[in-house]
Amino acid sequence: MIEVLRTPLHLETGKESVVERSLKLDDRNRTDLSFDLLITQLVEQYDLERAPIEVNFREIVPFGPGVDRATHLTHTYPAKLLLNIPLFLCNNSIFSKKGGLVYDPFCGSGTVLVEAMLSGRSAFGADANPLARLIAKVKTTHLDRAKLEVALNAVLAAVDGRSKQKFSPVVKLEKWFLPTTSEDLSKLLAAIRRTCTGDVLDFMEVCFSACLRQLSLADPRLSVPVRVKADKLEDRVKGFGSPAQVFERYVRSNIERSQRIKDTSSCIGFGDDARTGHMALEKLSRRADLIITSPPYAGAQKYIRSSSISLGWLGLVPDNKLRKLEGLNIGREHFHKSDYDDASYLNLFGAEEEIERIRALYPLRAHIAATYIHEMEQAARSMVSALKTGGHLALVIGDNHICGKPFTTSSYIKRIFESLGLRVKLEMVDTIKSRGLMTKRNRTANSIDREHVIIFEK
Known part of the structure; x- marks a missing residue:
């Protein structure tokens, strides 16, 4: 373990660290940060050990939960990515340079996009939830x-x-x-x-x-x-x-x-689907220097249902049918029995045996998980197309439980990206305190308590 990971030195002021006192506004909105040395150490350690490195992003970037930084608290949103992670990944010259483009194909309410802009990068996002795109647009737009x-x-x-x-x-x-x-x-x-x-x-x-x-x-x-x-x-x-x-x-x-965010870089636009985000970027004649994203989990989280009250008031649901909007989301739960009665599950990047075990217990959940892997492959292909040669992709993903046993989502998705020619440069693991949505299901799942942050290079 690298010693610096155990001590919150990076935003210290004098003898008293930020984590030990109330943050002042100037501290919360700092942009003069660099984690080049720490990232170099982590990459070197990973090269030697080729095993995930335990980290604590709340110590590396000692901002506590709910810190009022930039526009992050403009609007609540379920399962928001801990802002410490994209802040760390954006503020270095190893994964991307100032003036480059950061893309998040599952941008939610824009946590990655805001941190990219604060770090001097342009940002581009995509999300299937129209409320998420609206919130992210507002959070990345300065108004007089x-x-x-x-x-x-x-x-x-x-x-x-x-x-x-x-x-x-x-x-x-x-x-x-x-x-x-x-x-x-x-x-x-x-x-x-x-x-x-x-x-x-x-x-x-x-x-x-x-x-x-x-x-x-x-x-x-x-x-x-x-x-x-x-x-x-x-x-x-x-x-x-x-x-x-x-x-x-x-x-x-x-x-x-x-x-x-008055003097930050800009957000250059939005797509509405992680599987086609590269096409939206191509129209802008841009490719990403860095992709940072945290995909949804397979059936573990209800983003559309969580947004239903706002979606209803703002009139953002096609034909006023939540199911129709849910159907556009990767990780959705609702399928007709006819969808999976005679389904065959092949080419699942090592998950085939596990899917069959689940199928014997709960056919619907097996179909949810298999569909998730297939659609994540489509999204991964789009991400790789959107990424520059030599660019980096940071995947933030956890492993959940299905039908009472672990389902190693991170390993299956990791294999997808490796099959597309990306090389793992660094893998870190952090303990989750809370991501804001219930990830525990009565019969079919357990809570997700660890997240993998996997850095790929193209």
Whole structure:
């Protein structure tokens, strides 16, 4: 073990490390970082041992959970990547240079993209969830403070009883909101759409979405919506203030965050599918110097269901059918019995025997896992096409359980990239504290507690 991994030296100020005291705003938003020496040491150690190296990214980059850095806290999102990881991977001259392009084909709400921009790289993202793309776009777009304040005042002045915005019926509105709250939210969203356009409209809609969970009857501790079981639901919601008041608080906080990316590099665009992201980059005549991504797990996480309340209010679901949107996502869970009754599972990069074991116990879960591997191969091909020769790809992925036994997802996906000609340059393993979504299923899985960070070179 390299000694520097055990001591949080990298952001120390004097004798007191950042991890031992409250972070000041200047510390949280530092961009003058370099991990070249540490990465060189890690690569040398991996070359000698050819085994995953235990690390602790919370010590390497001693920012605690929930640190208000740049625009990361603009909006909650399930299973967000620990920002310490992309911060570490972007701030060096070994995996990419300043001015290069960082691509995340499973970008979620944009954690990698924000850190790429802060490090002086351009960014490009892709995600199948339209809410994720909207949040990521807002987090990577600087807007003038005065312009946003004028827009906020216009929105608040336009809220009245004449105009309302209907909720798209993707879930039951009455289950998640009190009638008075729903009425006020419909007026607020109508005012936003009547007074705002372009990037300002996107910003205001993200702020509107950000306040929904607080105003809803959903348990705030859980990402996938579960109605709060309490006697005084109405008092809980009313204690936060009116929807307009909650919205105003979110807007003012996010205006401050938006100013922190004023002098960073840019986000050059978005794709809507990891399997075709290389085509979107080709249209821009660009290839990535560095890809950093954390793919979804096979059936372990419900990104679309977690976003359902916001998706409904913003009208982002095709034909108002969540299943249709879920079908666009790798790692989805819903299949018809006819999809897997006579399915054959071949070319699964070493997972064939494990899939057959699962199939004997639970045919649906076997089909979910096999489909996941096949579709991840498609995504991997796209990533390799998007990457420059000599470029690097950082894969952040964990191993979960299916039907009570370990399913070594990381090894199967690693083999996919190796089969496409990429060489493993470094592999690290870190313990997961929390990724924000329940990854434990009653009968079919256990929690994911370790993540592999595998660095490939093309």
